[in-house]
Amino acid sequence: MDLKIENLSVKFKDFTAVNNLNLHVKSGELISFLGPSGCGKSTTIFTISGIHKPCNGSIYFNDNIINDLVPEKRNIGMVFQNYSLYPHMNIFDNIAFPLKLKKQNKKDIKNTVINMAKLVKIEELLKRKPSQLSGGQQQRVAIARALVKKPQILLLDEPLSNLDARLRVEMREEIRRLQKDLKITTIFVTHDQEEALSISDRIVILKDGILQQYDLSNKLYSNPKNLFVAKFIGNPPINILDCHIDKQNNIFNILGTNLKLSNFIDLSKISNNITNCKVGIRPEDFLINDSNGVFNGKIVDTENIGKDSIFKININNFIVKVVVPYDSINKNLATLLIGVKPKKILFFNPSTEETINFEQ
Ligand SMILES: Nc1ncnc2c1ncn2[C@@H]1O[C@H](COP(=O)(O)OP(=O)(O)O)[C@@H](O)[C@H]1O
Ligand SMILES: [Mg+2]
Incomplete structure (x- = not known):
């Protein structure tokens, strides 16, 4: 029925x-x-x-x-x-x-x-x-x-x-x-x-x-x-971070680092009065030891959950949670070069909390 x-x-x-x-x-x-x-x-x-x-x-x-x-x-x-x-x-x-x-x-x-x-x-x-x-x-x-x-x-x-x-x-x-x-x-x-x-x-x-x-x-x-x-939705939960947008120079400042995302994002979709937004990155959407990595991170804590490990990583004094296959990272490394899958980054209007749809 x-x-x-x-x-x-x-x-x-x-x-x-x-x-x-x-x-x-x-x-x-x-x-x-x-x-x-x-x-x-x-x-x-x-x-x-x-x-x-x-x-x-x-x-x-x-x-x-x-x-x-x-x-x-x-x-x-x-x-x-x-x-x-x-x-x-x-x-x-x-x-x-x-x-x-x-x-x-x-x-x-x-x-x-x-x-x-x-x-x-x-x-x-x-x-x-x-x-x-x-x-x-x-x-x-x-x-x-x-x-x-x-x-x-x-x-x-x-x-x-x-x-x-x-x-x-x-x-x-x-x-x-x-x-x-x-x-x-x-x-x-x-x-x-x-x-x-x-x-x-x-x-x-x-x-x-x-x-x-x-x-x-x-x-x-x-x-x-x-x-x-x-x-x-999502476990461990999505990482929510502040993002500063410099539209003129096409720069997104996330985790204290300037990213150029113009290949992935149609900047005209951001209304002119928005200079800050919230960004969501799921724990599995970071790339660890990525040669194109943009962040330097330090492992703070590790938790094994069967086939995967959850890492707490300090990037420029922000803590993010990252999920990777078990034993895929050498835990003793002092610093890790970390990238992010740019297409997977979610953006939210800071006042309405609605998702900003950037699809080109
Ligand atoms: N009979 C009732 N009288 C007054 N308030 C109620 C009554 N039933 C539910 N509520 C209130 O309505 C809201 C929704 O309750 P409910 O539907 O039971 O929530 P859920 O099942 O999602 O936990 C709650 O704030 C609850 O306190
Ligand atoms: Mg109920």
């Missing part, structure tokens, strides 16, 4: 939790809502499910406005971080609950529950109570219960946050598999960028109830619309 959100705002008294949101989730797509705590992720999905009422805007399921439809009639499956299973019921009855509400006959219920339990790989646990299950197993039950009524939309609110790291990876692969098999339109809420990047077709970045960017994960990474998105 196709989901469209138009000019949606949600208020709690005079506080705006969701501010003029526009969004189109195509049928069968899995998108993530990604953003810091309090940015309006849960409020948005609660509004889609009908728990909260919008103060403005419309929600469409397949081109039909559903603003006034009661939650029970929206046919939405929801899964929460804390599983919300019924503790006194066994697993079978937990999964069967939405079907019993619909007054389906017993035989159909049994078949559906058993099939769903097989799908989420918990068929041997149906007689147990929730307290006799691990966190991962309980989460599978919650997913089965959400899917059993064949919802048109699946809304998952930080469903994996309570699981340990290994299980989180396993479960997100399972969720993706199920979602693809069932072709169910899904919104997955998370504050974890790695989770969002790994699971989603597209990602919505939210801040203070306002959509910052809705894009493919690689676009968020390489073409962030603003400084917030650039800083939010």
Whole structure:
């Protein structure tokens, strides 16, 4: 099912939790809502499910406005971080609950529950109570219960946050598999960028109830619309530096060094009144021991993260983080000649924090 959100705002008294949101989730797509705590992720999905009422805007399921439809009639499956299973019921009855509400006959219920339990790989646990299950197993039950009524939309609110790291990876692969098999339109809420990047077709970045960017994960990474998105995506985070622009002489002063970037940058795109901007350089976009290097750096600290190393490097008293393949740099070198991939440098308007698009 196709989901469209138009000019949606949600208020709690005079506080705006969701501010003029526009969004189109195509049928069968899995998108993530990604953003810091309090940015309006849960409020948005609660509004889609009908728990909260919008103060403005419309929600469409397949081109039909559903603003006034009661939650029970929206046919939405929801899964929460804390599983919300019924503790006194066994697993079978937990999964069967939405079907019993619909007054389906017993035989159909049994078949559906058993099939769903097989799908989420918990068929041997149906007689147990929730307290006799691990966190991962309980989460599978919650997913089965959400899917059993064949919802048109699946809304998952930080469903994996309570699981340990290994299980989180396993479960997100399972969720993706199920979602693809069932072709169910899904919104997955998370504050974890790695989770969002790994699971989603597209990602919505939210801040203070306002959509910052809705894009493919690689676009968020390489073409962030603003400084917030650039800083939010990427680990270790992007290096943000001050840059002085001398337009007349075509000089960009970054990290205390003058760079000529005229081959890469159309200077006419910078408005005349901008003489300073913010520059973003991702840790993997520096070139170490580069014969064309322009910066002299000293290693301050090293951290190994499996196949890569993170170096903290002092360049003219600025500290930047650089990622290189493990053991590709001799850590004992006193100074390193460092270059930067000029096409990868991102520029931001210092007051609006929007990305300046320099493409020639
Ligand atoms: N029922 C409510 N009453 C008042 N304020 C709320 C309520 N629910 C959420 N908020 C506020 O709205 C903002 C967005 O909350 P929420 O959508 O839960 O954020 P997220 O899920 O992104 O962490 C927060 O500042 C939160 O305090
Ligand atoms: Mg939330």
